[in-house]
Amino acid sequence: VPVLAGFLTVKGQNMTNPLFQKDIISISEFSKDHIELILKTAFELKKNPRNDLLKDKLIGVTFFEGSTRTRLSFETAIQRLGGRVIGFPDAANTSLGKKGETFMDSMRIITSYTDALVIRHNKEGAARLAADISPVPVINAGDGSNQHPSQTMLDLFTIKETQGRLEDISIAFVGDLKYGRTVHSLAEALSLYNARIYLVSPESLAMPQYILDDLTKRGITFSVHSNLEEVMPKIDILYMTRVQKERFDETEYQHLKSKYILTPEILADAKENMKILHPLPRIDEIVSSVDDTPYAYYFKQAANGVYAREAILSLVLNKEI
Ligand code: CP
Numbered sequence: 001v002p003v004l005a006g007f008l009t010v011k012g013q014n015m016t017n018p019l020f021q022k023d024i025i026s027i028s029e030f031s032k033d034h035i036e037l038i039l040k041t042a043f044e045l046k047k048n049p050r051n052d053l054l055k056d057k058l059i060g061v062t063f064f065e066g067s068t069r070t071r072l073s074f075e076t077a078i079q080r081l082g083g084r085v086i087g088f089p090d091a092a093n094t095s096l097g098k099k100g101e102t103f104m105d106s107m108r109i110i111t112s113y114t115d116a117l118v119i120r121h122n123k124e125g126a127a128r129l130a131a132d133i134s135p136v137p138v139i140n141a142g143d144g145s146n147q148h149p150s151q152t153m154l155d156l157f158t159i160k161e162t163q164g165r166l167e168d169i170s171i172a173f174v175g176d177l178k179y180g181r182t183v184h185s186l187a188e189a190l191s192l193y194n195a196r197i198y199l200v201s202p203e204s205l206a207m208p209q210y211i212l213d214d215l216t217k218r219g220i221t222f223s224v225h226s227n228l229e230e231v232m233p234k235i236d237i238l239y240m241t242r243v244q245k246e247r248f249d250e251t252e253y254q255h256l257k258s259k260y261i262l263t264p265e266i267l268a269d270a271k272e273n274m275k276i277l278h279p280l281p282r283i284d285e286i287v288s289s290v291d292d293t294p295y296a297y298y299f300k301q302a303a304n305g306v307y308a309r310e311a312i313l314s315l316v317l318n319k320e321i
Contacts, residue, residue: 019315023131024139026147027188035156035189041311041321042157046304053314053321054083060114061087063141065122065246069280070141070150073305074118074313081310086114104133111136116317119143122246137316145179145244151279152185154308155239158301162275163236166190172198172231174260175241175285177207182279183241184211191215197222198231202259205243228260233269238262238295240278240285262286267295277301 019034059078063071071089078085087110088094095101103126111117111134119127120141127140127147142148160166171190173183177199187197188211197215199207199222206224215222225231232238243257261284262276278286278298290296314321 017315017319017321019312020317020319021137022316023127023134023137024149024312024316025127025131026140027149027152027185030149030189032192035153035192038153038308038311038315039157039160041315042153042304042307043160045310045314046307049080050310050314051080051082053310053318054078054081057083057115057317058113059083059085059313060110060117061085062091062110062117063087063089063120064091064126065120065142066090067120067141069302069305070120070148073302074139074141074150074309076306077309077313080306081314083313086110087118104129108133111138116313139312139316142181145181145184147185148181148279149185150309150312151182151305152189153312154301154305155182155186155277155279156189157308158275158277158297158304159237161304162297163273166193168194168196169237170196170198170235171237171239172200172225172228172235173207173239173241174200174228174262176205176243176256177201177241178205179244180241180279183207183239186239187211187215191218191220195220196234198225198235199223200225200228200231200260202226202256205256205259228262229266229269232266232274233271236271236274238270238274238276240276240282240298242278242281242283242285245283258284260285262290264289264293267293270295 061074075085091097096106107130116137118139118141119130121143124144124146127138127143131138140147140149177183274295275297276295280302
């Protein structure tokens with residue numbers, strides 16, 4: 001039975017899957033319908049696993065910046081769906097790393113071998129550059145402090161799984177809102193769902209103005225806070241983030257790293273069904289005793305990454321599924 005039986009059908013006619021052969025670079029390119037299609041597919045694949053949707057597909061998974069969850073959940077998704085993977089977890093041993101080959105030449109070669117490319121890079125815009133020369137779809141697995149669209153899909157999936165809805169969610173983003181690409185992408189996506197957003201960060205790690213301007217333009221209510229306790233009773237989701245060590249010099253990092261540390265005591269006034277999400281890795285911003293509270297959901301969130309990435313890859317590589 002096709003995964004999307006009935007969903008991609010209008011008046012009995014099959015519709016073309018709108019994500020087929022599309023690059024997945026930035027949330028701003030997604031309509032609400034695209035997001036709903038990915039989420040619907042991900043929920044279906046969680047309920048009814050498939051092992052054939054990437055049969056005969058070879059996918060390049062190229063990471064120029066470190067990763068545990070994103071790389072391994074993409075590779076898990078590919079293998080569970082019957083596809084095959086080539087790539088590297090670190091470019092140091094490639095001809096780019098060893099011999100000075102250009103990024104664009106490297107991308108041209110790898111995308112000539114594969115049916116799709118997944119790329120993470122420390123430079124903003126790298127995935128877009130790769131997509132510009134690639135004959136196959138490119139999926140951004142995180143580019144510098146810019147965007148992380150597949151993380152957004154697993155975050156939305158997890159919010160819907162825990163709250164039963166995406167509309168009218170109250171969410172606090174806490175920590176490094178300046179460099180945290182996951183909050184940039186997720187804020188943009190939630191603006192399609194009338195979210196109420198609380199921004200909690202040190203002043204020097206505030207959400208970039210261009211994102212605030214975008215939220216204002218979309219009519220989204222947000223407020224800026226330095227105190228986490230004051231927003232706790234109001235929120236459905238607490239989205240914690242790590243201060244991104246790799247984007248600071250050591251002195252500045254030491255100054256900022258422990259500004260917000262979540263303990264069970266801070267959760268005293270939380271709503272009963274409030275859930276804590278975190279893209280992970282965490283350093284010290286959530287103490288381990290929070291893991292045992294009913295609010296902790298970040299490990300299940302990371303596990304959901306496989307279903308979100310299965311959905312993205314299936315839709316990008318199959319006209320009908
Ligand atoms: N959430 C996330 O991007 O984790 P990794 O850096 O381990 O991939």
